[in-house]
Amino acid sequence: MMAFFEMIIDQINYLGATALFVIGLYTVVTHTNLIKRIMGINIMGSAVFYFFIAAGDVSGGKAPIIGAGDPDAPFINPLPSVLILTGIVVVVSITVYSLSLAVRIYETYGTLDQEEIARLQAEEGDHD
Secondary structure, X not given: OHHHHXXXXXXXXXXXXXXXXXXXXXXHHHOOEHHHHHHHHHHHHHHHHHHHHHHHOOOOOEOOOOOOOOOOOOEOOOHHHHHHHHHHHHHHHHHHHHXXXXXXXXXXXXXXXXXXXXXXXHHHHHHO
C-alpha cells in the first residue's frame, strides 16, 4: 500500500496535468456559452504546458549551462521549455482569434449561447 502512495507522489505532476486537462475538456463539452468554451480551451493549453514541464523535470537536475557546477550532474532537458514558449504563442493567438470571433458573433446575433445562435440561424434559414 505504501508503494502505491509513493508511486502517486512520484507522478503527482502528471496527475495534476491530466486533471487540469479534464477540467478544461469538461468545460468545453458541457457549456454552450462561447466565452466559457474559450476559457476551457485555455485551461487545456495550460495543462499541456504543465505536462511538458513535468516531462522535462529531472530529479536533482541542474540547469544545462556549461561550466556551472558539477559536470557529471544530470541536466534538466531544455526542449520542453522551448516547446512551451512556442505553445504560449499558439494559445494566445487562438484565444485572440476566438475572442474576436465571439465579439463578431455577439454583434450579429446578440448572444453568445451556441444553442440560441443555432436557433436564430434556423429561423433565418426558414425565411429565405
